[in-house]
Amino acid sequence: MVAPSARTGRRRLWLAMILLVYGTLASAYALRTPAWQVPDEPAHYNYVRYIAEARQLPELRPGDYPGAYLEEIKSARFAPSYSIEPIRYESHQPPLYYVLATPVFLAARAAGVAVPLLPLRLFSVSLGAVTLLLTYALMRSLYPQDDQLALGAVACMALVPMQLAITGAVNNDGLVMLLLTLLVWQLVVIDSAWSWGRAALLGLLVGLALLTKLQAYIAAPLVFLSWAWSLYRARRRRDRLAPLLGQGALAAAVAALLVAPWLARNAQVYGPGDLLAMVRHEQVTSGQLATSALLAEHGLPATLRMLLETTFHSFWGQFGWMALPLPRRVYALLGAAVLLAALGLLDRAITARGKPRPQSVYRALLLGCWAAFTTAGFGWYNLQVVQHQGRYLFPALPVWSLLLVSGWLQLYQRGPRWIVALAGLGAAALLAIGVIRQDVPSLGIALLLGGAALVLLGNRLERRWPGVPLLGTLLALALLAEWCLSSLLPALAP
Secondary structure, eight states: OOOHHHHHHHHHHHHHHHHHHHHHHHHHHHHHSOTTOSTTHHHHHHHHHHHHHHSSOOOOOTTSSOHHHHHHHHHTTSOTTSOOTTOOTTTTSOSHHHHHHHHHHHHHHHTTOSSOHHHHHHHHHHHHHHHHHHHHHHHHHHOTTOHHHHHHHHHHHHHOHHHHHHHTSSSSHHHHHHHHHHHHHHHHHHTTOOOHHHHHHHHHHHHHHHTTOGGGGGHHHHHHHHHHHHHHHHHHHTOOSHHHHHHHHHHHHHHHHHHHHHHHHHHHHHOTTOTTSHHHHHHHTTTSOBHHHHHHHHOHHHHHHHHHHHHHHHHHOEETTTTEEOOHHHHHHHHHHHHHHHHHHHHHHHHOOSOOOHHHHHHHHHHHHHHHHHHHHHHHHHHHBOOOOGGGGGGGHHHHHHHHHHHHHHHHHHOOHHHHHHHHHHHHHHHHHHHHHTOOOHHHHHHHHHHHHHHHHHHHHHHHSTTHHHHHHHHHHHHHHHHIIIIIGGGGOO
């Protein structure tokens, strides 16, 4: 039996190694990604620059989304002869990330850096490192006895190639992930034991989320869910409800007070009917491809196929402004890995024993709503304009990483034979259909048989050397991230 102190030391060592690998890869992405070759980066950079130079928040104005020029500069791969000055369509965004990034900009300028793109990118990398630490704290709260699952989820999150690319760029996405992860961790720790101090903290976090990005607004319903659960539990225990009602009001008041100055400013700039500047944004960016136009041209089935395929591709890696995808075989391998994880989760559900405790129900509900609200926001956005970008699912990346690692661990630890049999039957069916059609899908058959072999081999290795199969899986993901860095990103250079 491993002593608690030795186990703690081992956990910290593995966490340090994960952070080291993340820091190395993310910094390399920040350094080697050609300037402005991350979606919306010029507009985010110009927001920071405006605050640094004008000492006030920018206003989104007509002409800030120069659609034709944007397509031209993207086609030229942001050659130095093109200016990014006209690209300012993120000026409506909540200001928190940009205010925090402004001292970095000013310090770099004071040090003689004319265009402090790299310092700002490294600032985003540092936010990503904090998010990983918070994710680990969250996973440890959820699974205090399962080091492999907690550390594996953090490592998986750290090694997604597209996440590394987004983290190593100038944008507010990293701060969204940081705040949401911190918030959910606190909601898990609080469970149904609200207090006045915790209510104030939750209100503070919701207010900060409201000042970061529209995607972070799911913080408010998540806190409401936690509060409603606590209210439900208190009623069942016949506790006094007045303190909990007051604590909910306090959380709402703190959040409202924090966001009120920015909303008041927007009421003056954009009008009292456009507090989030979304009407102005729709007017300014009217040149974007509308989903209705795509539906009219291709129909619903083809549009849904494009949505699912492009979203999956760009979740894992589709670099530049969505112009540089991975090879299709790599996506096929990633799809097989996700399918195996899903089958592992199904096996976990089938083999689950006993009635779940209220605490487990609450935590599952919280994580499920985190993922569902994020996905719903992505869907709502795509009902209006075509934005099939997997990065919009990253606000819930801790949940996606947890699901993947949990599914893989189930396969390695149990080695479900029904999954092996299912893969074998699928391969036989593909072979038979291919022979009849005289077009054998060799890749599909290889993936099915390889998946079956992975389950069997992984189970055998797990029994002899616990943790080795998951480590191998995560190393493969790290190698993919490095390959994208060294082999794909140079193609984005002008």
